[in-house]
Amino acid sequence: MAMNDYNMNAFPTTIDAPREETASLLAKVLGITSLGFLITAIGVATAPPWGTLPGLIIVFGLVFGISFTRKASPTLALGLFLALTYFMGWQIGPLIQHYIRNFGPGIVFNAAATTAAGMGVMGCIAYLFNINYRRIAGIGFAALLLLIIAGIASMFFRFLSPDMFSWLTLGIFSLLTIGDFARIRAGGDGRSAVSLALSIYLDAINIFLAVLQLMGGRRSRS
Template identity: 30%
Template sequence: MENNNPNYVYDNVIQIDDASASRKFLANVFLWMFIALGVSAFCAYAFATTPSLLRLMVDENTHGLSGLGYIAMFAPLAFVLLIRFGLNRLAYPVLALLFVAYAALTGISLSFILLIYTAGSVLSVFISSSLLFGVMAVAGYTTSQDLTKFGSIMIMGLIGIVIASVVNMFMHSTGLDMLISYIGVAVFIGLTAYDVQKLKRIGAGLEYGDATAKKYALMGGLTLYLDFINLFLMLLRVFGRRR
């Protein structure tokens, strides 16, 4: 699981009722999300199907991760933190470059799933994830019910998943791993609706404090990207067929 909290605090915002501005903002958010998914998918496929690239990730002597392999596995979290805390300090092109680099590293780290699971099951789970994500995104956008309290519950569930995952690293319990996966699917389905509603409100005409609207759209794209990637990984753990 990508153990990166996909929820961010958008400080110093003033909401104005502007449906056109909200739609434009969300269009930019989803554009960034799709760009990141495209970069990740390309990198994952390239490294999984090119032996010379795969050898860069695995030490031929120890058959463990190489230096690049460890970077690909652990650097994405550093990139997320850098983007989050650099939102008001870094220029928009720098943030965009960091986001693309983060998506590329995430894709490289995900290349291993194409070696563990069959291509057919990865594709079917990806399609299922896309449909679930799309349905919940539409639900979050169209519902008139305030999902703030519901989102808080989902965030607490996310924290619980992270803690349980760390504990299971030592327990190696198959049953607990499957329970975490099922709960994770529910949590990220819920977070998708909550985050889309939150981003809709943010985009409905805001004064952004020190950050520009473009920066917030990029951050929103990162939020939804993480929701989708984690939903995909959780579903893969439940329904993926191993080679």
């Protein structure tokens, strides 16, 4: 993406689609995302203990598949998205089962409820204020790249604690979530409902895992 994509003057923050159109798009995105979370729950319940790495590889492959098919075949893109949500359950399933064994199912429920409430608040913020979603996306992805680099470096130098990493993850994906909801409010920026649902879904998954880590760390110290 060209650097001038983040220019505030070149891309004003006003809504560029009728309210009825954005409401319909939001309904489609939330419907697809909600179905995805339901399938992820099934994936978590059926995940084998060794499912993390295969799930990660398959999820990455399906993300690329969706990016190539979202315009040519929206139906196929939707099918790939639903498959992705199942294998995301494989990827995160062993971790969630670890928390359930050590702290009980309540911690997972609380993390999921906190994530849902937070997503609702961030959606309201995006719809109440004019937000330059392109600038938010640029800042968020740059911060995410730096966090990934810092996380890798911290594996060797131990300067980033798990809680600090989780707080930074939570902040970055909260920013990206606001940007993604603002994009929907502005009409989707030419993206399909499946592509937008994928962004919201991945935001929520990362926020959920960060919240779960923070809750687990607090219980471990108590």
